[in-house]
Structures are given as structure tokens and as C-alpha cells.
Amino acid sequence: xxxxxxxxxxxxxxxxxxxxxxxxxxxxxxxxxxxxxxxxxxxxxxxxxxxxxxxxxxxxxxxxxxxxxxxxxxxxxxxxxxxxxxxxxxxxxxxxxxxxxxxxxxxxx
Amino acid sequence: xxxxxxxxxxxxxxxxxxxxxxxxxxxxxxxxxxxxxxxxxxxxxxxxxxxxxxxxxxxxxxxxxxxxxxxxxxxxxxxxxxxxxxxxxxxxxxxxxxxxxxxxxxxxxxxxxxxxxxxxxxxxxxxxxxxxxxxxxxxxxxxxxxxxxxxxxxxxxxxxxxxxxxxxxxxxxxxxxxxxxxxxxxxxxxxxxxxxxxxxxxxxxxxxxxxxxxxxxxxxxxxxxxxxxxxxxxxxxxxxxxxxxxxxxxxxxxxxxxxxxxxxxxxxxxxxxxxxxxxxxxxxxxxxxxxxxxxxxxxxxxxxxxxxxxxxxxxxxxxxxxxxxxxxxxxxxxxxxxxxxxxxxxxxxxxxxxxxxxxxxxxxxxxxxxxxxxxxxxxxxxxxxxxxxxxxxxxxxxxxxxxxxxxxxxxxxxxxxxxxxxxxxxxxxxxxxxxxxxxxxxxxxxxxxxxxxxxxxxxxxxxxxxxxxxxxxxxxxxxxxxxxxxxxxxxxxxxxxxxxxxxxxxxxxxxxxxxxxxxxxxxxxxxxxxxxxxxxxxxxxxxxxxxxxxxxxxxxxxxxxxxxxxxxxxxxxxxxxxxxxxxxxxxxxxxxxxxxxxxxxxxxxxxxxxxxxxxxxxxxxxxxxxxxxxxxxxxxxxxxxxxxxxxxxxxxxxxxxxxxxxxxxxxxxxxxxxxxxxxxxxxxxxxxxxxxxxxxxxxxxxxxxxxxxxxxxxxxxxxxxxxxxxxxxxxxxxxxxxxxxxxxxxxxxxxxxxxxxxxxxxxxxxxxxxxxxxxxxxxxxxxxxxxxxxxxxxxxxxxxxxxxxxxxxxxxxxxxxxxxxxxxxxxxxxxxxxxxxxxxxxxxxxxxxxxx
Numbered sequence: 001x002x003x004x005x006x007x008x009x010x011x012x013x014x015x016x017x018x019x020x021x022x023x024x025x026x027x028x029x030x031x032x033x034x035x036x037x038x039x040x041x042x043x044x045x046x047x048x049x050x051x052x053x054x055x056x057x058x059x060x061x062x063x064x065x066x067x068x069x070x071x072x073x074x075x076x077x078x079x080x081x082x083x084x085x086x087x088x089x090x091x092x093x094x095x096x097x098x099x100x101x102x103x104x105x106x107x108x109x
Numbered sequence: 110x111x112x113x114x115x116x117x118x119x120x121x122x123x124x125x126x127x128x129x130x131x132x133x134x135x136x137x138x139x140x141x142x143x144x145x146x147x148x149x150x151x152x153x154x155x156x157x158x159x160x161x162x163x164x165x166x167x168x169x170x171x172x173x174x175x176x177x178x179x180x181x182x183x184x185x186x187x188x189x190x191x192x193x194x195x196x197x198x199x200x201x202x203x204x205x206x207x208x209x210x211x212x213x214x215x216x217x218x219x220x221x222x223x224x225x226x227x228x229x230x231x232x233x234x235x236x237x238x239x240x241x242x243x244x245x246x247x248x249x250x251x252x253x254x255x256x257x258x259x260x261x262x263x264x265x266x267x268x269x270x271x272x273x274x275x276x277x278x279x280x281x282x283x284x285x286x287x288x289x290x291x292x293x294x295x296x297x298x299x300x301x302x303x304x305x306x307x308x309x310x311x312x313x314x315x316x317x318x319x320x321x322x323x324x325x326x327x328x329x330x331x332x333x334x335x336x337x338x339x340x341x342x343x344x345x346x347x348x349x350x351x352x353x354x355x356x357x358x359x360x361x362x363x364x365x366x367x368x369x370x371x372x373x374x375x376x377x378x379x380x381x382x383x384x385x386x387x388x389x390x391x392x393x394x395x396x397x398x399x400x401x402x403x404x405x406x407x408x409x410x411x412x413x414x415x416x417x418x419x420x421x422x423x424x425x426x427x428x429x430x431x432x433x434x435x436x437x438x439x440x441x442x443x444x445x446x447x448x449x450x451x452x453x454x455x456x457x458x459x460x461x462x463x464x465x466x467x468x469x470x471x472x473x474x475x476x477x478x479x480x481x482x483x484x485x486x487x488x489x490x491x492x493x494x495x496x497x498x499x500x501x502x503x504x505x506x507x508x509x510x511x512x513x514x515x516x517x518x519x520x521x522x523x524x525x526x527x528x529x530x531x532x533x534x535x536x537x538x539x540x541x542x543x544x545x546x547x548x549x550x551x552x553x554x555x556x557x558x559x560x561x562x563x564x565x566x567x568x569x570x571x572x573x574x575x576x577x578x579x580x581x582x583x584x585x586x587x588x589x590x591x592x593x594x595x596x597x598x599x600x601x602x603x604x605x606x607x608x609x610x611x612x613x614x615x616x617x618x619x620x621x622x623x624x625x626x627x628x629x630x631x632x633x634x635x636x637x638x639x640x641x642x643x644x645x646x647x648x649x650x651x652x653x654x655x656x657x658x659x660x661x662x663x664x665x666x667x668x669x670x671x672x673x674x675x676x677x678x679x680x681x682x683x684x685x686x687x688x689x690x691x692x693x694x695x696x697x698x699x700x701x702x703x704x705x706x707x708x709x710x711x712x713x714x715x716x717x718x719x720x721x722x723x724x725x726x727x728x729x730x731x732x733x734x735x736x737x738x739x740x741x742x743x744x745x746x747x748x749x750x751x752x753x754x755x756x757x758x759x760x761x762x763x764x765x766x767x768x769x770x771x772x773x774x775x776x777x778x779x780x781x782x783x784x785x786x787x788x789x790x791x792x793x794x795x796x797x798x799x800x801x802x803x804x805x806x807x808x809x810x811x812x813x814x815x816x817x818x819x820x821x822x823x824x825x826x827x828x829x830x831x832x833x834x835x836x837x838x839x840x841x842x843x844x845x846x847x848x849x850x851x852x853x854x855x856x857x858x859x860x861x862x863x864x865x866x867x868x869x870x871x872x873x874x875x876x877x878x879x880x881x882x883x884x885x886x887x888x889x890x891x892x893x894x895x896x897x898x899x900x901x902x903x904x905x906x907x908x909x910x911x912x913x914x915x916x917x918x919x920x921x922x923x924x925x926x927x928x929x930x931x932x933x934x935x936x937x938x939x940x941x942x943x944x945x946x947x948x949x950x951x952x953x954x955x956x957x958x959x960x961x
């Protein structure tokens with residue numbers, strides 16, 4: 001079963017990917033997220049680009065031109081210091097939310 | 110922090126349009142990499158590419174999102190709307206021009222009047238802590254305002270605790286002699302605290318601190334007489350024949366004492382009479398003391414003074430007036446707010462007209478609106494677009510209005526500063542421009558919202574084509590304009606009649622010269638000799654036709670009157686009152702006052718001879734009806750000395766032009782004690798050319814005699830300035846109101862014609878004559894104007910009693926004024942509808958019928 005990307009989580013997924021993998025281009029990020037999801041996520045790969053722009057505008061990631069695997073010019077994104085701080089904060093936030101929702105769901109049983 | 114960063118990055122994205130190509134390149138790279146992956150999994154080349162595109166999802170939506178993220182969509186939309194608005198306005202020149210013209214007039218007059226209000230009422234006076242400064246007046250038992258008497262001032266100074274500083278001044282004129290040409294100076298005697306109260310800092314020297322004969326001169330006088338020489342301090346000058354030492358140079362406060370060139374000490378004395386009310390009092394209310402408290406204290410002090418001096422001060426009170434109000438004058442505040450209200454009304458009418466024009470245009474654009482809504486434009490977006498269009502119109506009208514206001518402000522300052530000193534501060538400064546911008550924005554909001562709200566409906570509803578509300582608005586405007594026009598016409602008629610009034614003498618080429626003789630010339634026989642010599646020697650000049658002297662310069666705003674009795678009257682104890690003038694023998698000839706009976710004065714009528722009097726025609730008619738007054742005697746003044754009537758002369762109006770001539774007695778100067786006299790000289794040709802010769806002659810008689818010239822014709826035209834000023838104000842309003850109404854009419858008719866193109870086209874195609882089409886359009890305009898006049902004329906009649914006091918010899922219901930206004934309105938109606946009517950009649954039926 002595949003599900004849509006939950007609202008607002010794409011940014012976190014991108015930050016985490018860049019945080020663990022280092023600099024990647026848009027295709028690399030999309031592929032990495034799909035691989036980790038192991039087919040359980042229906043990602044419209046195009047949507048990573050607006051998300052990347054949004055993160056860059058906030059100063060959490062930076063980008064630069066580089067060469068891709070097939071030797072084309074490609075935009076490589078990497079996480080910034082501010083981005084790393086944001087990632088830690090959002091991870092904690094996410095874990096808290098998930099734990100809270102999980103407790104809520106269990107207690108109903 | 111990150112939000113600010115994002116905003117700045119978006120702003121840069123808006124300004125530098127990069128990124129579109131970057132996204133394209135990234136997507137292409139993405140597709141290639143994905144396709145290569147797919148090929149590796151065994152797909153064919155085309156298949157791999159399609160699959161890659163599928164995985165990327167909806168690229169159009171993504172691009173839209175990316176674009177909106179990159180820039181600021183609100184600003185971009187606004188920019189787009191702005192370009193669109195300018196484009197559509199340029200395509201609808203007539204619409205744009207009538208909107209902008211209306212706004213220019215409405216906003217221009219609004220901004221101008223706001224500047225005037227600010228200069229007269231809002232701007233703090235340029236003195237230290239001006240809000241604490243008050244003028245103090247005495248009030249008589251009937252609440253009439255009086256200047257102070259010196260002992261009353263001293264009592265207030267002694268007893269008041271709520272006033273921290275009290276200063277007093279008295280204006281007068283004195284001759285400055287001994288430095289080049291003698292001249293008559295505007296002087297003021299001031300008490301010592303005056304200088305600190307108004308923050309006066311001397312440019313050189315010091316201010317007055319004692320009652321020694323010292324003087325502080327103005328910078329203007331310093332420049333004119335001493336070329337700004339700093340060593341002027343310590344010099345002695347002669348003022349009215351007395352010696353004063355110059356101690357410093359400083360300008361008197363120009364609002365309070367405009368034109369004053371010399372300040373001398375004022376030393377109030379307790380020994381002066383309490384009924385000699387001659388000095389103005391300005392005081393500073395102690396900090397923390399309210400105006401009401403100060404007023405209560407002064408009333409109590411006045412009550413005490415009244416108890417101590419019942420003969421002079423019983424029932425008298427005191428009143429404090431804020432200094433700003435005192436300087437502005439008693440009725441200024443009221444008048445200024447009235448004018449402001451009128452202008453605000455005109456401004457709102459202008460906005461309403463523009464809104465009306467836009468609504469009319471919305472009707473014509475209904476189709477466009479429906480199409481745009483069908484294509485997905487939101488209501489907010491449509492409303493926003495309307496607001497932007499309104500803003501463009503308001504801005505264009507506002508900038509032109511501001512320019513108009515700058516011009517008007519300069520004109521008012523130049524011509525109004527004489528009448529109201531504070532108008533000298535009138536200017537378009539930064540706060541006023543701020544207020545102007547606020548006015549412009551409010552205008553845009555008013556008519557943008559009025560018409561935009563309507564536009565948002567357009568998609569679903571068809572507005573009824575005949576909009577009665579707009580007709581009513583135009584009719585109301587025409588009515589208002591016609592009321593103002595009638596007022597203006599009546600004032601104009603009255604003004605013309607006033608100018609044509611025969612004053613009873615011939616003021617043309619008559620020059621008056623106020624004379625101030627040096628001290629040794631002040632005694633009576635010397636003065637008598639001076640005026641006799643002056644007459645004889647002046648009449649020898651080739652440029653002088655006649656010369657004489659009188660104690661009252663015509664139209665100087667000053668006159669003298671005395672009581673008299675009629676000898677032999679049954680009730681001979683009764684007093685009558687009449688004006689009197691002291692004259693020298695040449696005066697009647699100089700002024701051209703005609704002799705009706707008897708004889709004029711001669712040199713033989715002197716101190717020792719029979720005491721004689723000449724009376725005016727109206728006096729003869731009233732007090733000696735059906736008799737020959739020559740040889741009869743009247744009883745002069747309280748002393749009831751009999752004077753023999755030797756002549757009757759024509760009536761004159763020498764106080765104001767609009768007075769009815771009052772009974773007047775003329776006495777020979779030689780038989781009177783000492784009224785101050787002025788020379789009157791009739792010149793041949795222009796009065797100005799004779800002045801140098803006259804000065805020369807007078808100097809040979811008395812080298813220290815100071816002269817102040819004023820042509821009588823000027824004095825006479827100055828005396829009708831007030832009627833002229835109200836004429837100008839009402840006329841300006843009438844014209845502005847008429848213009849706004851005319852632009853409104855034009856816009857309305859113009860759009861009706863556009864709206865009815867099809868109908869007109871069909872009529873033309875069916876053979877209607879262009880002339881009849883033209884008339885049909887113009888008739889509609891005329892009907893609206895006639896309705897407006899029908900509403901306005903009764904209002905004018907109803908308001909006529911308010912204008913009656915301003916009119917001279919003119920009835921408020923005068924038919925000719927109404928006829929003139931009707932004619933003006935008809936012409937305006939014709940002009941406003943001329944172009945749309947012509948357009949209608951020249952329409953090509955084929956295109957008109959197809960027009961939607």
C-alpha cells in the first residue's frame with residue numbers, strides 16, 4: 001500500500017536526507033526518499049523542487065552547480081548549520097507528535 | 110529570522126527574474142537521470158522518458174507553485190493590474206480625462222484650504238510656549254471688548270497669580286527725522302517683559318530694560334537707514350521730535366505687530382485715567398494653571414477694581430483670549446471652518462462623480478467581467494484590480510491637484526498676507542504634503558470601494574441601465590453650483606454698483622499726505638503757517654492743480670463727529686449729531702466738492718473773524734427744510750458756541766463707499782484749536798510723478814516734516830476690498846462647483862452615449878438625421894441642468910437673507926442674476942454634452958449595431 005506524502009513532512013524528509021547523505025541533486029534526493037520508503041510512498045518527484053526553493057529561502061540549505069553522474073550540469077543541495085539545528089528541532093518535534101498520536105490511538109483500544 | 114530571509118529572497122526573486130531557467134535545467138537533468146535509470150531497468154528510450162515524466166507528476170502545477178514561491182505573488186498581481194489599468198485608461202481617454210480633471214479640481218481645492226486652515230488655526234505661533242500666551246481685554250457692561258487702561262493693567266500686574274508674565278504694548282506712528290529723508294515709522298511702545306515673552310533676540314546690542322528714551326529698531330530699518338552697520342548701537346535718533354538712543358536691532362513679532370520698525374519703552378502710570386483704554390495686554394498663563402482658572406481670577410480682579418472705582422469701572426470685566434485667536438481676528442475661525450466644510454463637500458462630490466463614472470463604465474464592461482470570472486478570476490482579484498485602477502486615477506488627479514494647490518497657496522500668500530498677517534506663514538510643507546497624500550488615498554478608497562463593490566457583482570447580475578441615483582447626484586450638484594453661482598452673480602452686480610458709486614467728489618489724481626511736523630513746529634500758529642505756506646507753494650508747482658488740508662483723509666477708516674444744536678429750534682436744548690471736518694480754504698477745490706449755495710472759506714476766515722461753518726446738502730435739507738440756511742446759526746458742541754452758516758456744499762461719502770452720505774459740518778482750520786491735519790493735493794496727470802517735487806517744496810518750508818503719501822483713488826479701491834474679497838471667495842467656489850458638476854455631466858452623458866451605441870446606430874440606419882440625434886443627447890443634458898436649477902433657485906431665495914448684508918443696492922431676488930445663472934448653466938450643459946452628442950451623430954451605424 002502506498003500513501004501520499006503527509007502535509008508538511010516533505011521538508012523534514014529532505015532535510016534529513018541531506019543531513020545524512022551530504023550534497024545531492026534533486027533527482028538524488030527524490031530517489032533516496034523513495035528508496036527509504038521502500039515503495040510505501042507515492043512521491044510526485046517534481047514537488048521536491050518547490051520544497052527545495054522554500055528551504056533555501058529560509059537559509060536551511062544551500063545549493064551550487066556541480067556535475068551529475070552522467071556528466072551534466074546539475075544543482076547540488078547541501079544542508080547548512082542553521083538547517084542542522086532546524087533538523088534536530090523538527091526531529092524532536094516529529095517524535096513527540098508521533099508518540100503523542102500513538103498514545104492517543106492506544107488508549108482508545 | 111528565517112521568515113525575513115525568505116521575504117528578502119522572494120523580493121530579490123521578484124526583481125531579478127532568474128530561476129526559471131534554473132528550474133528548467135534541473136527538471137531536464139532530473140528527467141534524463143530518471144530515464145537513464147528506467148533504460149537500465151529495460152525500458153525502451155521513449156517508454157523510459159514517458160515513465161520519467163509520469164513520476165515527476167503535474168509539472169504545470171509544480172511550476173506555478175515554484176513561481177509563486179520565488180516571487181511575491183501579491184506584488185506581481187498588483188504590478189500586472191497596474192499595467193493593465195494604465196493600458197485601459199489610455200484606451201478610454203475621455204473617461205480618464207474627466208475623472209482626472211474632476212479629482213484635480215476637488216483635491217486641489219481641498220489641499221489648498223487645508224493649508225490655509227493649518228496656517229491660520231493649527232500652526233503654533235513661533236514664540237516660546239505659545240499655548241500659554243493669551244491676550245487680555247477689558248469688557249464694558251455690554252460685553253464689548255476694549256483695550257486696557259494703564260491703571261487697570263498695573264492692578265492686574267499686582268494682584269494676578271495665575272499669569273506669570275504680563276506685557277503691554279501700544280502702536281502708534283512717529284516721524285523719524287534727522288537721517289536723510291524724514292519718514293513716518295510704525296512704532297510700538299512696549300513694556301520690558303515683552304521681549305522675553307516673544308523670545309526676541311537682538312541681532313546687535315540689547316533689548317529695552319528701562320523706561321529711558323531708548324529704541325530697538327527692526328532689521329529692515331537697520332538695513333534701509335544704516336546699511337546694517339553694527340556701530341548703530343548708541344546713536345541717537347529723533348522720533349516725533351524726541352531723542353532716543355538705539356540700544357539694539359531686533360524684529361518685532363511679525364504676527365502681532367506687522368510692519369513695526371521701532372520699539373520704544375512703555376511705562377504705564379497709575380495716574381492715567383481709567384477710562385483711557387489705549388494699551389493691548391498680552392500675558393503668559395502660569396504653567397499648570399488652566400484657562401478657566403485664569404479667567405475666573407481676572408474676573409474677580411476686575412470686580413474688585415470696579416468696587417474701588419465705581420465711576421469708571423462699574424460693571425466692567427476682563428476676558429482672556431488665546432493669542433492665536435486674538436491674532437487671527439474674531440471671526441476668522443468661524444469663516445475658515447465654513448470654507449473648509451464647503452470644500453470638503455465639493456471634494457466628496459468629486460469622489461462621488463468619479464465613482465459614478467466608474468460604475469457607468471462597469472456596466473459597459475460587464476461582458477469583460479463575466480468572461481474573466483468564468484476564466485477563474487476571483488472576486489477579490491477583480492476588486493483588487495478596480496482598486497488599482499482607482500489608485501492610478503487618484504494619483505494622477507492628486508499630483509495635478511497638488512500642483513494646483515501649490516500655485517493657489519502661493520497666490521493666496523501673496524494677496525492675502527496683508528489682510529491676515531498669519532497667512533504669511535502659508536506654505537506647502539512636509540506635513541501638508543502628507544495630509545494631501547492621505548486625502549488622495551482616501552479618495553481612491555472612496556470611489557474604488559464604491560465602484561469596485563459594484564464590479565464584484567457584475568458576473569452574475571446586469572445592472573439596470575438607467576441609474577436614477579446618478580441622475581439625482583448630478584442634479585444635486587447642479588443645484589449646489591447654481592446656488593453658489595447666484596451668490597457670485599449678486600455679489601458681482603453689487604460690486605459693479607459699488608464701483609460706480611459717485612463719492613460726491615473726484616478722487617482721481619488726488620494725493621493725500623499725512624504730515625508729521627518736527628517738535629518745534631507743533632505749536633498751533635506754526636502749524637497754521639505751515640499749511641498756508643504749503644498750499645501757496647505747492648500750487649505754484651507745474652504738476653499741481655490745487656492743494657488744501659483736512660483732518661480726515663477720505664477712506665482712511667477714520668472720521669470725526671460732534672454734537673450741535675439748531676439755533677431757534679423750539680426745543681433748542683436738543684442735541685443732534687453730525688460729522689465734522691477741519692479744512693483749509695483750498696480743500697473743496699482740491700477734492701472737487703461742489704458749492705451749492707453761499708460761499709467757500711477764504712484766507713480771511715481766521716481766528717479773530719466771525720466764526721463760520723459750511724454744511725452739506727443733506728444737513729441743510731434735514732435741519733433747515735424749505736429754508737435758506739445761509740446766515741442761520743448752529744450751536745457747536747457742548748459749549749454751544751454759535752457758528753454762522755456761510756455755505757452749502759454737495760454731499761460726500763468719505764468713510765466707506767456704501768454709506769449713505771451723512772450730514773457734515775466743515776470748519777476752517779484757522780478757527781479750530783489743533784486737529785492733526787493731512788495735505789490733499791490734486792495733481793495734473795499721474796500722482797506718482799509729482800511726489801519728488803512735493804517733497805522738495807515741503808522740505809523748504811520745514812526740513813523735518815515727514816510725509817506719508819497715499820493716492821485717494823487707492824484708498825477708495827482699498828475700501829471696497831472686503832466686498833471684493835467675499836466676491837472672489839464665493840466666485841472661486843462657484844466655479845469649482847460648476848466645474849465638478851460639468852465634468853460629472855460630461856461623464857454621465859458620454860457614457861450614456863457609449864451605452865446606447867446600438868440604439869443610436871439603429872436609429873441612424875433607419876434614417877434619423879444626425880442633427881436630431883445630436884439634439885436628443887443634448888436635450889437629456891439640458892433636462893438634468895434645468896432640474897438642478899429648479900432645485901437650486903428656491904434654495905437661493907431661501908438663503909438670500911444671509912447674503913443681504915454683503916450686498917450694496919442689490920436685491921437678493923434680482924431677476925438678472927437668476928437669468929445670468931440660467932444662461933451660464935445652459936452654456937455649461939451645451940459644452941458638457943457637445944462632444945458626446947457629436948460622437949453619437951457621427952457614429953457609423955454598421956459598427957455601432959455590432960457593438961456589444
